[in-house]
Amino acid sequence: MDRGSNRTVLLALLSVLLISGCQGGNILGVFTSLSPSHLIIHMSMAKVLAENGHNVTVITALKPVVNHKDITVVQVPMSEEDHKHMSATIAQFASQDNSNMVITMFRSMGQMKFMMDKMRDIMKDQRVKDLYENKDNKFDLVMLGYFLNTYQLGIAHKLKAPVVVAASMPPNEIFNTVVGNPSVASFVPAMNMAVERGQIMTFVQRVQNFLTNIAMKVFFAILENYNANSYKEVYGDDPTMPPFEEICKNVSLAFFSSHALSEGPIRPNVPAVIEVGGIQIKDKPNPLPKQLAEFLSNADNSAILLSLGSNVKSSHLKSDTNNKIFHVLSKLKQRIIWKWEDLDNTPGKSDNILYSKWLPQDDILAHPNITLFITHAGKGGITEAQYHGKPMLALPIFGDQPSNALRMVKDGFGLSLSLLTLEEQPFKESLTELLENPQYTHKVKTFSALYRDRPMSARESVLYWSEYVMRHHGAPHLQSPLMQMNFIASNNLDVFALLVTVLIVFIYISKFVLTVVIKKLKGKPKNTDKLKKH
Numbered sequence: 001m002d003r004g005s006n007r008t009v010l011l012a013l014l015s016v017l018l019i020s021g022c023q024g025g026n027i028l029g030v031f032t033s034l035s036p037s038h039l040i041i042h043m044s045m046a047k048v049l050a051e052n053g054h055n056v057t058v059i060t061a062l063k064p065v066v067n068h069k070d071i072t073v074v075q076v077p078m079s080e081e082d083h084k085h086m087s088a089t090i091a092q093f094a095s096q097d098n099s100n101m102v103i104t105m106f107r108s109m110g111q112m113k114f115m116m117d118k119m120r121d122i123m124k125d126q127r128v129k130d131l132y133e134n135k136d137n138k139f140d141l142v143m144l145g146y147f148l149n150t151y152q153l154g155i156a157h158k159l160k161a162p163v164v165v166a167a168s169m170p171p172n173e174i175f176n177t178v179v180g181n182p183s184v185a186s187f188v189p190a191m192n193m194a195v196e197r198g199q200i201m202t203f204v205q206r207v208q209n210f211l212t213n214i215a216m217k218v219f220f221a222i223l224e225n226y227n228a229n230s231y232k233e234v235y236g237d238d239p240t241m242p243p244f245e246e247i248c249k250n251v252s253l254a255f256f257s258s259h260a261l262s263e264g265p266i267r268p269n270v271p272a273v274i275e276v277g278g279i280q281i282k283d284k285p286n287p288l289p290k291q292l293a294e295f296l297s298n299a300d301n302s303a304i305l306l307s308l309g310s311n312v313k314s315s316h317l318k319s320d321t322n323n324k325i326f327h328v329l330s331k332l333k334q335r336i337i338w339k340w341e342d343l344d345n346t347p348g349k350s351d352n353i354l355y356s357k358w359l360p361q362d363d364i365l366a367h368p369n370i371t372l373f374i375t376h377a378g379k380g381g382i383t384e385a386q387y388h389g390k391p392m393l394a395l396p397i398f399g400d401q402p403s404n405a406l407r408m409v410k411d412g413f414g415l416s417l418s419l420l421t422l423e424e425q426p427f428k429e430s431l432t433e434l435l436e437n438p439q440y441t442h443k444v445k446t447f448s449a450l451y452r453d454r455p456m457s458a459r460e461s462v463l464y465w466s467e468y469v470m471r472h473h474g475a476p477h478l479q480s481p482l483m484q485m486n487f488i489a490s491n492n493l494d495v496f497a498l499l500v501t502v503l504i505v506f507i508y509i510s511k512f513v514l515t516v517v518i519k520k521l522k523g524k525p526k527n528t529d530k531l532k533k534h
């Protein structure tokens with residue numbers, strides 16, 4: 001190679017570097033949710049951006065499980081005392097009946113406020129303030145992990161950067177407001193309404209749905225009021241900050257962890273709703289740790305994964321319940337991987353059971369020898385099992401889990417039992433049904449094919465739309481008109497009022513004219529008589 005071509009190569013390399021350097025944006029992820037499963041979703045989005053050459057900084061409370069070497073994590077950890085409080089609350093939830101979503105929602109208000117207080121403290125931390133007080137920092141995009149923290153949108157205003165929202169749930173009454181997505185109670189069932197595919201709600205269900213939507217709106221309004229106070233507390237000292245209501249109207253678009261095309265419900269979404277359900281699932285699973293890989297490759301009669309998620313520890317359950325689960329599982333011919341934290345203190349030893357503290361759930365579910373997933377029915381776990389086409393036995397605990405389980409059963413992907421009242425016999429029968437009747441696997445595999453069939457993968461969507469917002473410095477042109485309308489206008493109540501008034505006036509006038517005409521026709525002589533007498 002001569003010097004000329006050497007130089008060309010160098011120049012080419014340099015321009016590639018320069019171009020990628022220009023394209024790489026500075027992105028701030030604000031992921032303060034105290035729920036590990038939310039953080040997995042949020043970090044999976046940040047990871048896609050980091051993998052594609054963006055400089056990503058994230059603020060978290062928890063230590064992220066999903067991470068990337070180029071992501072700068074600013075962790076503002078909770079105190080030991082707060083961790084204890086959270087754990088105690090979860091244990092309490094695990095011991096009560098949470099099957100009614102609306103009642104559970106209001107009962108969890110105290111816990112919500114506790115979490116909101118902790119999230120607010122993070123925003124007041126100097127490490128977070130430094131990000132906007134240091135004038136050298138320049139961010140092209142803020143991604144806000146959205147869960148009852150609307151006031152945190154204030155940081156995007158501080159940084160003069162456009163903002164997108166990352167929600168770990170499907171669009172619903174609570175999340176719709178962030179991008180002005182319409183709420184349609186007549187045919188879009190709320191989370192807790194399991195309506196079979198292709199069926200419409202009955203009259204009773206519509207009444208129930210309508211009331212649930214109102215309850216969710218009230219719940220949300222109470223927490224938004226709380227958020228308004230947090231906004232004052234965090235940003236109140238800065239007179240240049242716009243009012244809270246204005247801050248709420250500046251979201252460019254929202255990523256939701258759902259895929260309505262396959263999962264339903266069929267509903268209208270505004271263009272600012274970008275569905276990226278399954279974002280946490282790897283296109284190709286990572287190799288399993290040696291111990292797990294060996295355990296599964298020698299599973300002559302297939303294997304089961306049991307995990308009750310990241311919030312609930314096995315110690316939160318009654319030891320009696322754990323023993324019943326152990327008795328049944330230890331007698332199966334299948335091998336079982338059981339997520340269990342305290343390895344010195346297990347419900348019992350059995351050759352077919354492997355306890356493990358931490359599990360790469362997505363990679364395990366991808367393994368061909370796993371034929372059943374026993375789950376607490378968190379949205380993340382259900383999504384992964386659906387993606388990998390594995391039937392489920394749900395043992396829901398709280399939050400959206402009972403509703404997720406209900407839907408999963410309606411979809412025919414498995415069965416659900418109450419963890420609170422779990423007995424050996426029904427547990428064993430459910431397992432036998434799921435392991436021996438192929439219909440569940442068939443249904444969930446059919447769904448899996450539908451779920452994966454998309455014009456753009458979840459990762460591609462996150463990358464494309466995040467870069468879109470950066471390219472255009474925000475997306476006000478995508479904004480739903482509902483963001484600027486009040487309750488009366490958005491429900492056309494003023495139009496109805498006008499029409500009803502016109503109708504009433506018309507009826508009145510018609511009646512008046514009619515009486516006059518009738519009187520004229522029938523009683524003209526009588527009337528004139530009367531008049532003459534006076």
Ligand SMILES: *[C@@H]1O[C@H](CO)[C@@H](O)[C@H](O)[C@H]1NC(C)=O
Nearest residue numbers: 026027055056057058072137
């Ligand atoms: C990446 O972001 C951090 C802020 O967390 C900043 O300090 C750093 O300079 C940025 N790197 C580049 C190459 O822009």
Ligand SMILES: *[C@@H]1O[C@H](CO)[C@@H](O)[C@H](O)[C@H]1NC(C)=O
Nearest residue numbers: 157161162242246250473474
């Ligand atoms: C809304 O976002 C744009 C950037 O997309 C910014 O210029 C504007 O100041 C923001 N408005 C408010 C009220 O935050």
Ligand SMILES: *[C@@H]1O[C@H](CO)[C@@H](O)[C@H](O)[C@H]1NC(C)=O
Nearest residue numbers: 296297298299300301368369
């Ligand atoms: C699944 O189990 C069978 C039977 O033990 C084994 O032959 C096979 O290699 C296993 N598959 C994988 C991918 O480990």
